[in-house]
Amino acid sequence: MRHMFFRLTTRWAAGLVVLLAVTGMAVAADTASPYRIVGYATGWDPAQTKDVGKIDTLIFAFAQLKDGRVVVDDNRAKTLQTLLALKxxxxxLTVTVSVGGWSVGGFSEAASTAAGRQQFADSAAQMLSTQHADGLDVDWEYPGHHESGIKSSADDKANFTLLLKTIRASLDRAGQKDGKHYALSVAIADGPFVSDIDIPAINPLLDWFNLMTYDFVNSNTPTTGHHTGLHASPLIKGDGRTTDRAVQQFLAADVPAQKLVIGAALYGREFADVHADHDGLYQTYGHFVNMLNWPDLKQHYINKQGYVRHWDDVAKAPWLWNAKTRHFITYDDPQSIAAKMAYIKAEHLGGIMYWEQTNDPADELLDAMWRGLNK
Incomplete structure (x- = not known):
């Protein structure tokens, strides 16, 4: 079944274009946009296929790291093939595979020896070739850090560079055999979380950087705030994390602007028992409550049940405040995404990345990204 999608006759392909046009399904424009829209996807809702032409790259999340090898089990392979069928x-459309994620360990151990790095790299290349995917995204959270509960080492900084060098070489060898270029990207944070990454050294090895410019505030931070804010709010303290500060950090490390893909969140974060000053913004809180996807936010929270929407015109970010319950919610919406798209254009960045495809089943936020980059 997989290969039938890649053996379209000219007549069948022409018919498909007509069919898509009749049914209203989005088709990628002939003139390529200079900006990339990249979406992480743990699955796929068939209703979203009408908008697949707005996406440049889907990153399947996640492949597994087992005993130092990058593998995709049978169940995950079915999901990956669903994404590949969207071609x-x-x-x-480019479909790549991400390995790792929050709390996934084994990276430090695999990267610690030449043999371990080679096994990681060769298994990844073999997996991509077997699955007919288009590249690898390395999501090690984070080299030299153990906040997520994984093992780390003082040698991670050097070993991460060596690991990516080995992966790049293995992908190039596989690409020569398969007649294609296998992309290599990283999911990467900013601020203190890249203290053990040699950004200038890994830059030449990567096709682009997926900047995880979200989760700036979470259950481990002392205050609420904009979890995916574009600029620094007047209330932010010190070197608090923002999207712009992340971008400037990578530009200062000589990463070309067009290789930087900033992040948007298709979900919000809710906090409880929040101090009431400034309608809960950048205030201490009692406990983190939950993550809420975009449809839930629209249906149950935004200007409903006592939650009042506020807009920070400096940070270019919304938040919700419930004065009665003292609950605070931070999130992205079409207005904040439009501001990010304008920022991408002004800074000549590579584009936008988001987590995660199934959190926006009606593609409302995806559409805001596409319109912002193509209007």
Whole structure:
């Protein structure tokens, strides 16, 4: 079944374009946008296929790291093949595979020896070739850090660079055999969380950087705030994290602007027992409550049940405050995403990345990204 999607005859392909046009399914434009829209996807809702032409790259999340090898089990392979099948609707679509994620360990151990790095790299290349995917995204959270509960080492900084060098070489060898270029990207944070990453050294090895410019405030931070804010709010303290500060950090490390893909969140974060000053913004709180996807926010929270929407015109970010319950919610919405798209254009960045495809089943936020980059 997989190969039927890649053996379209000219007549069948022409018919498909007509069919998509009739049914209203989005088709990638002939003139390529200078900006990339990249979406992490743990699955796929068939209703979203109408908008697949708005996406440049889907990153399947996640492959597994088992005994130092990058593998995709049978169940995950089915999901990956569902994403790859979308190339029939958007032939320009790139589908890559991410390995790792929050709390996934084994990276430090695999990267610690030349043999371990080679096994990681070769298994990743073999997996991509077997699955007919287009590249690898390395999501090690984070080299030299153990906040997520994984093992780390003082040698992670050097070993991460060596690991990416080995992966790049293995992907190039596989690409020569398969007649294609396998992309290599990283999911990467900012601020103190890249203290053990040699950004200038890894830059030449990567096709682009997926900047995880979200989760700036979470259950481990002392205050509420904008979890995916673009600029620094007047209330932010010190070197608090923002999207712009992340971008400037990577530009200062000589990463070309067009290789930087900033992040948007298709979900919000809720905090309880929040100090009431400034309607809960950048205030101490009792406990973190939950993550809420975009449809839930729209249906149950935004200007409902006592939650009042506020807008920070400096940070270019919304938040919700419930004065009665003292609950605070930070999130992205079409207005904040439009501001991010304008920022991408002004800074000549590579584009936008988001977590995660199934959190926005009606593609309302995806559409805001596409319009912002293509209007």
């Amino acid at each position: 029939s609707a958007n032939p320009k």
